Amino acid sequence: MDDLKKRGLVLLGCGKMGSAMLKGWLDGGLPPSSVTVIAPRPSDWVKSTGVNINTDLPEDPAIVLLAVKPQKMAEALPSLKALGNGSTVFLSVAAGISLASYEEMLGDKTPIIRAMPNTPSAIGRGVTGIVGNARVTADQIQLADELLQAVGQVVQLENEGQIRALTAVSGCGPAYVFHLIETMAAAGTAAGLPEDMALQLAKATVAGAGVLAEETDETPTQLRVNVTSPNGVTAEALRVLMDEENGFPPLLDRAIKAAMKRDAELA
Ligand SMILES: NC(=O)C1=CN([C@@H]2O[C@H](COP(=O)(O)OP(=O)(O)OC[C@H]3O[C@@H](n4cnc5c(N)ncnc54)[C@H](OP(=O)(O)O)[C@@H]3O)[C@@H](O)[C@H]2O)C=CC1
Ligand SMILES: O=C(O)[C@@H]1CCC=N1
Numbered sequence: 001m002d003d004l005k006k007r008g009l010v011l012l013g014c015g016k017m018g019s020a021m022l023k024g025w026l027d028g029g030l031p032p033s034s035v036t037v038i039a040p041r042p043s044d045w046v047k048s049t050g051v052n053i054n055t056d057l058p059e060d061p062a063i064v065l066l067a068v069k070p071q072k073m074a075e076a077l078p079s080l081k082a083l084g085n086g087s088t089v090f091l092s093v094a095a096g097i098s099l100a101s102y103e104e105m106l107g108d109k110t111p112i113i114r115a116m117p118n119t120p121s122a123i124g125r126g127v128t129g130i131v132g133n134a135r136v137t138a139d140q141i142q143l144a145d146e147l148l149q150a151v152g153q154v155v156q157l158e159n160e161g162q163i164r165a166l167t168a169v170s171g172c173g174p175a176y177v178f179h180l181i182e183t184m185a186a187a188g189t190a191a192g193l194p195e196d197m198a199l200q201l202a203k204a205t206v207a208g209a210g211v212l213a214e215e216t217d218e219t220p221t222q223l224r225v226n227v228t229s230p231n232g233v234t235a236e237a238l239r240v241l242m243d244e245e246n247g248f249p250p251l252l253d254r255a256i257k258a259a260m261k262r263d264a265e266l267a
Pocket of ligand 2: 095171172
């Protein structure tokens, strides 16, 4: 991390994901002076952080984070090509785009790491999968791992092929959970609760269940059983949700497959 502070971190794109990660790093003590953001329309929040914005780039930054939309990558990346084939590590969070495509755009001697984070990174509770190309050294993987651990957990993938499924599960996953909160709250409101109370109950239930699932030694299956009194109330709801034809299992399976299909298209 000292190397990163000295040589600098460049962010290409600083929208929702770039800002979530930058917030986590700045909150964790990364000096804003070590960071250079390249962004056509930096947000008020980015401007308020004290990072360098659209200034000259450091000569040999330790890491360049690529956080533009996959569709914008080919247009945005040429401005950084001079840093390719050197010791700067390119860390891409973009869905779909392969290590081979980056090698084509930046030079095949460029150390490149694909990472797939998620937005809870903004509060240090993200989870990121990473995989590097053949040029990445163990030290560079270690640096990326350390940087990403500042915003949550890190999983090292065995091969690039796994990143598509990881994207569909944890990269997109917060959106599924937020939608669960939305729909629980809406169902609670329809069932007679005041809207704000239903939302409070849905948020606290999802947050509490999430922390419990992470902190206990019990499996999610056992935790579910613990809630489900025999012939009780939960059992009736689960009969609907666990239905093998219309419940969560086929629905989530279809959702994950749809996400993976889109990831492949973006590639
Ligand atoms: N959102 C998420 O939960 C996750 C996103 N990702 C990945 O992160 C990447 C960014 O997604 P997200 O943050 O959601 O998208 P956003 O649209 O919020 O952010 C992308 C940013 O890139 C900027 N930008 C566009 N063109 C350029 C350029 N030429 N140079 C520099 N910056 C540019 C955009 O600016 P402007 O809007 O002004 O055009 C925008 O601020 C994507 O590749 C996505 O796959 C990965 C994991 C999770
Ligand atoms: O929706 C997307 O394409 C990005 C990738 C993972 C989360 N958001």
